[in-house]
Amino acid sequence: MISSSTSYPEPAADVVRKTLVSRIGTENQWRCPVDEDAGARQRGNILVSRWTRNDTQALEVVNPGSAAHHCIAMNLKCTSLTFSHAGRTLVRGRVTAGALQITAPGVACRATFESPGDVLHLFVSQQVLGECFEDTFGRPHAGDIRIDDPRLVRDPALERLGQALAVSQSDDAALGKVFTDSVSLAIVSRVIARHFTVSERQTREASALPAWRLSRAVEFVEAHLAEPIGLADIANSTGLTRMHFASQFRRATGMRPHEYLLRRRIDHAQKLLRETKYNVLDVALSCGFRSQAHFTTVFKRIVGDTPYCWRTKANVDR
Template sequence: MTSSMTFLPDAAVDVAPTRRASPIGIEHQWRRPVDPQSPSNIVVSRWTRNVAHPLRVVNPGNAEHHCIAMNLKCASLTFKHEGAPLVRGRVAAGAVQVTAPDVACSAEFESSADVLHLFVSQQVLAECYEDMFGRVHAGDIRIDDPRLVRDPALERLGQALAVSQSDDAALGKVFTDSVSLAVVSRVVARHFTLAERRTREASPLPSWRLSRAIEYVDAHLAEPIGLADIASSTGLTRMHFASQFRRTTGMRPHEYLTRRRIEHAQHLLLTSKHNVLDVALSCGFRSQAHFTTVFKRLVGDTPSNWRMKENIDR
């Protein structure tokens, strides 16, 4: 940042005026709501900068509440979470970030900005979890994944909050409370659904099992090989082997087998006098036509042309 940057530990002076009858407070200190928080409520406040001069702000973290930040307009900044840079550059409108309690963060703004902050108590998180999953969460809920989230549903809810205003203060508060609760429910659902999905994901294939699979494939390239054969060599069922193999290598077993056959075919084409048909049969292909089709798809040329060009270049 430039030496002309203003440094404010937790305050800013270029905030917009409060809207009439708005249930959303204006932050005069970054990430610090003006209104006190009840354990059963969600406090919503807005951080707005209408100027573009550099500004740095810091916040030590709320001791009890999660902070859900919803970006309302594109902004250029550096955002640090527990001292580690999370964002450097432009942040798109609609981006959402969640900070857990007692987590210090700071921001260095290079542009104007408009952000909604929702301060959420443990009680609200617990109620949302119980409503969504039909059971009580064991212990406190802590959403500790600070990465930026792009979720169209959250973006629309943030936009609805941003324009919430009414001549009837009570009506405005009901609307804000309802939309805020929908935001928290969505954040809770995303967090625990993704966590459950990660738990269900296949674990990587242990290196010794992967070695066995590779050795089996290399030893039987000329033979018809099925998924059950490769899985059996590792001591796993077809389903478990296939999912773990793909998680480890990024390829399905059939894709890997095909690539190894083509690699072996390339080796034979360069080091032996076999014709293309013999090479095809030696690598497990049932016909020269099928071999040529697969070879051209993976290598970019027919076996004959590839062999001729390679021999010229050598």
């Protein structure tokens, strides 16, 4: 999952004029819009419907998946269920309000509701996905869009949009429809922005530092433990910029370069404290620390004891 604090481009206002959205209907069958939406389905519009049940008895429902529409399902209240996507169980237990899940066309789903449930479904055509992508990123998407990530999404902004859509009431049919159009398209646009922003970021971060570059970085650190080296120095030894080196190093080792450098210096300090008679200040300076106070602070954070106390205990144990 993505952090809700991430900002995404707001959907352009003119997308509302391009695509129409039908009224919210009540589903008689799970994930199946009512028959009166057939015309809207043929025109390639967004279909919005709602699945609600108040029965406390367990109910199993199955849907083979829409042939041409993505289904965006948003849970409107807490419920307990078992949910399977393409034969794989994704949820077994309690699901909070606001949880959102996306199913690509042609993917079968099955659910067993074990408590009352209330779910909003948006059935989104390829035309709408393409328009929202172009309005969000300023360029058309190459080929069809297929969002095939069944994991639950939790996004406060999407939750607020879904709740607003679910409780909207208006005596003016035209005004109500404009509101439904706008909110539904805002939901789709944010889903598109989240999906492709996260995908691109994961692609950029996917590669770890190759073994030969990692070896160069380790050798450089070992050779300069006593010197005031920085991130740029280590990155230069591998032939990468600071930004690329830092992200790939963390991917490969699980820690930031600075943290790795500190730990190697502390390892070296422990060796000097155990095998030599250098005082604590000399050990600190020999390991690249500019002051005894800084050395002591870092040493205690990593080892759990001050250098003096650690040396005393090490000598007793030896």
